[in-house]
Amino acid sequence: MDRQRLEGQLAELPLYQYAFFRTDELLFSERVRYICRTECPMYDTTWACPPAVGTVEECRRRVMAYDEGVMIATITEVSDIANIRETLDTRADHEEITRQVLAMVRAQTDETLTLSTEACAHCERCTWPNAPCRFPNRMFPCVESHGILITDLAEKHGIDFMAQGNVVTWFSLILFK
Secondary structure (H helix, E strand, O other): OOHHHHHHHHOOOOOOEEEEEEHHHOOEOHHHHHHHHHHOOOOOOOOOOOOOOOOHHHHHHHHHOOOEEEEEEEEEEOOOOOOHHHHHHOHHHHHHHHHHHHHHHHOOOOOEEEEEOOOOOOOOOOOOOOOOOOOOOOOOOEOHHHOEOHHHHHHHOOOOOOOOOOEEEEEEEEEEO
């Protein structure tokens, strides 16, 4: 991976911050999956979420097949951080930037795995569990669905994610070989 070239391209995007990392820095936790199972309405409804993504251990093995990655963060302001609908509506801009970064990485390697903020919104109704995903190349599983403690990685690399007021921070991981 030509990091200097990629960093030049990243500088052209409206990223809040980014960091390169090695996958062995990632921490996986069943507690993150517990939150998915008990608090997220998307649990067991899409191919991008548990249980469709596999166990945390299966996700860890999938992620660890890659050597390194780039974590990107975007921020956006909302009128009321407690308004979950408004907050979630800001994900689309982050996902578009994730797709742009993925294209930059794929210009250097085809071996990638992208984890983002999606619980997948490409189809009006997901085919899970009755049929294969219609768009497996466009669907990015959620970082948390894999049991990854994203805040730990952000802290290790000095990425500020505890903004004040009504600022939302979104993260994506693009892993590569």
